[in-house]
Amino acid sequence: DAGITQSPRYKITETGRQVTLMxxxxxxxxxxxxxxxxxxxxxxxxxxxxxxxxxxxxxxxDGYVVxxxxxxxxxxxxxxxxxxxxxxxxxxxxxTDMSSYNSxxxxxxxxxxxxx
Amino acid sequence: xxxxxxxxxYQHVQEGEDFTTYCNSSTTLSNIQWYKQRPGGHPVFLIQxxxxxxxxxxxxxxxxxxxxxxxxxxxxxxxxxxxxxxxxCAGHHRGSTLxxxxxxxxxxxxxxx
Numbered sequence: 001d002a003g004i005t006q007s008p009r010y011k012i013t014e015t016g017r018q019v020t021l022m023x024x025x026x027x028x029x030x031x032x033x034x035x036x037x038x039x040x041x042x043x044x045x046x047x048x049x050x051x052x053x054x055x056x057x058x059x060x061x062d063g064y065v066v067x068x069x070x071x072x073x074x075x076x077x078x079x080x081x082x083x084x085x086x087x088x089x090x091x092x093x094x095x096t097d098m099s100s101y102n103s104x105x106x107x108x109x110x111x112x113x114x115x116x
Numbered sequence: 117x118x119x120x121x122x123x124x125x126y127q128h129v130q131e132g133e134d135f136t137t138y139c140n141s142s143t144t145l146s147n148i149q150w151y152k153q154r155p156g157g158h159p160v161f162l163i164q165x166x167x168x169x170x171x172x173x174x175x176x177x178x179x180x181x182x183x184x185x186x187x188x189x190x191x192x193x194x195x196x197x198x199x200x201x202x203x204x205c206a207g208h209h210r211g212s213t214l215x216x217x218x219x220x221x222x223x224x225x226x227x228x229x
Contacts, residue, residue, distance in 0.1 A: 035219070042122075042204060042221035043159065056213065090158060104149060104161035105206075105217070 003027045006091050006108035014116055019078045021111050023091030031094045032074040033105065034058075034066065036087040043090065049074055081115045088112050120145075120207045122220025130228045135192040137223035139205035146210040148181060148188045149217070154201045162190075185210075195227050 004025040013019050025032065034046040035058075045058030047066040055066050063085060065077045074093075078085055089112075092105040121140045129135050139148065147166045151159040163172055165181035165188060172179045178191045188207075192199055202222040209218070 033217075040125075040221065043206075043219040045216070045218070048216070058216070059218075104164060105151075105159070107158040107160070109158055 004091065004093055004106055004108045006089075006111050008111060009109065010112050010114075012114045012116060013081050015082060016080050019081050019113065021076045021078075021089055021091075021113070023074045023076070023108060025072055025074075025091075025093040025106075027093060027095070027106070028071060029093035029095045029106070030071070031096045031103075032068065033092040033094075034064070034074070034076045035090045035092065036060065036085075037090060037110075038087050046076065046089075078113075081113075083115050086113060086115045120205060120218045120220045122205055122223060124223055125221060126224050126226070128226045128228065129195050131197060132194050135195050135199070135225055137190050137203050137205075137225075139188045139207070139220050141186050141207055141209065144185050144210045145188075145207040146185075147208050149206045150179060150188075150190055151204045151206060151219075152201050153204065153222070157201075159204060192225075195225070197227050197229055200225060200227050 007022045030051050033048040035043040037043050044060050046064050049055045049068040052068050052071050068074050088110050090110045091108045094103040094105050096103040149164045150162040153159045163179050168185050169183045170181040176193045180189045202224045204222045205220045206217045
């Protein structure tokens with residue numbers, strides 16, 4: 001969907017470097033998510049955010065940092081990249097609010113990250 | 117921990133054959149969603165099931181939510197080459213924080229013409 005964009009699409013970095021993956025959505029969705037996708041593991045939740053300045057850990061948060069100063073942006077930072085963080089990273093958003101079931105997730109096109 | 121198990125991991129069928137993928141949870145789910153990811157693409161939402169025993173259809177696709185809300189299935193009748201992709205279920209465990217949606221590992225469907 002054109003409403004959620006990730007950048008860059010591809011990134012190669014070296015072990016130990018800091019890397020930031022960007023995610024921007026234009027729908028004003030309250031919830032935003034970061035997932036990583038690896039063969040044999042499906043999609044695993046790294047962090048999610050219910051609103052600006054509210055973030056929470058998912059299944060695999062170690063080695064990652066997020067922030068959400070504005071509703072539309074949800075960057076993901078790898079503080080010191082490791083080879084095990086080589087993966088495809090998907091950002092997603094939804095209009096879920098606290099009174100309803102989870103609404104559908106709208107995914108970005110993903111960032112393919114390689115750590116050498 | 118709270119997980120959603122999905123089987124099979126791979127399924128190869130000839131065009132025209134049927135296909136089914138199953139999801140199971142050890143705890144009760146408040147709702148379950150299904151997504152399709154084409155090769156090289158991103159997951160795209162297909163449907164959400166909320167009620168116990170719910171059945172929904174989208175053309176050749178039939179989605180079911182178990183009576184105990186611990187399992188779900190996606191059945192495709194008479195597969196076509198356009199059905200190729202990976203199908204994921206994603207469940208929200210009842211009582212857990214809203215937003216925590218757990219994905220199954222997916223079933224990768226290959227359709228031979």
